[in-house]
Amino acid sequence: MITAVNDLKILLTDEQIQTRIKSLADEINNDYKGEEIVLICVLKGAVMFAVDLSKHLNMPLKMEFIKLSSYGNGMTSSGKVQSFGAHLEEINGKNVLIVEDIIDTGLTAEFLINYIKETYNPKTLKFCSLLNKKETRKSSVEPDYYGFEIGNKFVVGYGLDDEGYNRNLNYIGYKEI
Ligand code: 5GP
Numbered sequence: 378m379i380t381a382v383n384d385l386k387i388l389l390t391d392e393q394i395q396t397r398i399k400s401l402a403d404e405i406n407n408d409y410k411g412e413e414i415v416l417i418c419v420l421k422g423a424v425m426f427a428v429d430l431s432k433h434l435n436m437p438l439k440m441e442f443i444k445l446s447s448y449g450n451g452m453t454s455s456g457k458v459q460s461f462g463a464h465l466e467e468i469n470g471k472n473v474l475i476v477e478d479i480i481d482t483g484l485t486a487e488f489l490i491n492y493i494k495e496t497y498n499p500k501t502l503k504f505c506s507l508l509n510k511k512e513t514r515k516s517s518v519e520p521d522y523y524g525f526e527i528g529n530k531f532v533v534g535y536g537l538d539d540e541g542y543n544r545n546l547n548y549i550g551y552k553e554i
Contacts, residue, residue, distance in 0.1 A: 385550030388532060389525060394549065397524045402433030405522060413437040414472045420444040421544065422478030425536035426507040430476060441465060445485065465497060473499040478536050479508040483516030490518065508532065
């Protein structure tokens with residue numbers, strides 16, 4: 378097993394991530410042919426993914442950034458959404474693609490989807506996650522697009538943090554427990 382910084386084992390290399398992002402973008406380009414989209418990046422974890430994905434998207438596109446300011450216990454309805462430097466009203470009537478780092482229990486995705494649907498009036502709404510932990514799902518929500526299915530590991534890197542650190546890694550790693 379290759380060991381990276383801080384005793385991390387590499388789960389997905391930079392090359393694997395970038396290759397998969399390119400093929401995901403091809404799929405998304407194909408699905409939204411002739412359409413405009415608003416890509417909503419969920420801070421902070423999805424920032425690397427959203428930026429790299431957006432570089433391969435070829436439709437007219439606007440990017441917005443939102444942050445869940447509080448999760449409470451269990452990341453449910455106590456979550457509040459802050460939007461940064463953006464007018465989310467612009468998403469009314471638009472094709473909206475939420476871009477997340479990882480879907481684990483699915484409760485964050487469920488909250489965000491319901492929030493956007495109830496607060497705005499998007500033409501369409503889809504959810505794209507780089508990583509998908511299927512084993513730990515507690516919600517019926519599934520992503521419309523995802524990059525990789527992974528097991529029940531705590532992963533870091535490429536936007537995902539470990540107590541704030543390691544978001545800057547260009548690969549995704551995990552700690553052997
Ligand atoms: P969910 O609501 O689907 O359980 O969790 C989604 C959020 O939990 C993600 O946006 C991410 O912030 C965090 N999360 C879930 N699994 C992991 C993981 O393996 N590593 C890191 N760094 N964050 C995770």
